[in-house]
Amino acid sequence: NAGVTQTPKFQVLKTGQSMTLQCAQDMNHNSMYWYRQDPGMGLRLIYYSASEGTTDKGEVPNGYNVSRLNKREFSLRLESAAPSQTSVYFCASSEWGAGRDNEQFFGPGTRLTVL
Amino acid sequence: GDSVTQMEGPVTLSEEAFLTINCTYTATGYPSLFWYVQYPGEGLQLLLKATKADDKGSNKGFEATYRKETTSFHLEKGSAQVSDSAVYFCALSITGFQKLVFGTGTRLLVSP
Numbered sequence: 001n002a003g004v005t006q007t008p009k010f011q012v013l014k015t016g017q018s019m020t021l022q023c024a025q026d027m028n029h030n031s032m033y034w035y036r037q038d039p040g041m042g043l044r045l046i047y048y049s050a051s052e053g054t055t056d057k058g059e060v061p062n063g064y065n066v067s068r069l070n071k072r073e074f075s076l077r078l079e080s081a082a083p084s085q086t087s088v089y090f091c092a093s094s095e096w097g098a099g100r101d102n103e104q105f106f107g108p109g110t111r112l113t114v115l
Numbered sequence: 116g117d118s119v120t121q122m123e124g125p126v127t128l129s130e131e132a133f134l135t136i137n138c139t140y141t142a143t144g145y146p147s148l149f150w151y152v153q154y155p156g157e158g159l160q161l162l163l164k165a166t167k168a169d170d171k172g173s174n175k176g177f178e179a180t181y182r183k184e185t186t187s188f189h190l191e192k193g194s195a196q197v198s199d200s201a202v203y204f205c206a207l208s209i210t211g212f213q214k215l216v217f218g219t220g221t222r223l224l225v226s227p
Contacts, residue, residue, distance in 0.1 A: 004158075031213065042204065042219040043159075050213060058214070090158055101147035101166050102208040104215055106158035 001026050004107035006091050012113045013081045021076040021110050023091030031096040032074035033058075033104065034066060036087040043090065049074055050096065081114045088112070117142045119205050121218035128225050134192040136221050138179075138205035141186065146207040148172075148181055148188040149215070153202045162190075162203070195225045 007022045030051045035043040045058030049068040065077045088111050092104040122137040147166040151159040163172030168183035179190045205218040
């Protein structure tokens with residue numbers, strides 16, 4: 001099993017450009033998440049999807065959109081990139097539900113620079 | 116709201132020294148507690164977890180005990196190795212709520 005995979009690994013954008021970060025998991029998990037990691041701030045939740053067909057805002061959703069394409073895939077889109085979106089982006093998945101502890105499994109990350 | 120507080124880093128140790136990284140939490144419900152580790156250039160990996168008070172999570176020589184009375188989940192290892200150099204994140208999840216709440220991370224540097 002590959003676990004959680006993310007593409008691309010690195011990306012450089014100019015201000016105003018758009019791009020989509022891709023994420024896929026092969027663990028048959030129902031829930032998926034997008035985080036950003038910035039120095040000194042830990043991980044902040046951007047969006048999450050409790051199940052196929054549903055998405056919800058996290059702590060820092062402004063400037064992003066998401067699509068839960070199917071149970072395996074959860075993409076993050078930047079419509080008009082800004083330098084403040086320079087960060088490392090992590091996708092995660094979990095089998096969340098009643099009585100479960102929400103252990104999350106993370107991808108290797110996408111390092112995005114916006115000039 | 117729910118939150119996790121970790122000690123400021125970096126924590127610098129010599130190889131074979133005792134390792135401890137502090138974590139305290141504030142939670143309105145009954146959280147599960149996690150330690151994740153992030154090696155340079157990689158994503159987060161679960162190191163250990165504990166789901167109820169007095170549980171001890173352990174893995175790869177690391178241990179942490181869920182202390183409800185002190186709202187703490189400190190990470191310990193008897194003998195640090197250079198390969199333990201990484202960033203460690205403490206996190207909690209509340210039963211019935213989907214989100215993980217992370218601390219800001221503690222960078223650990225172990226020198227030979």
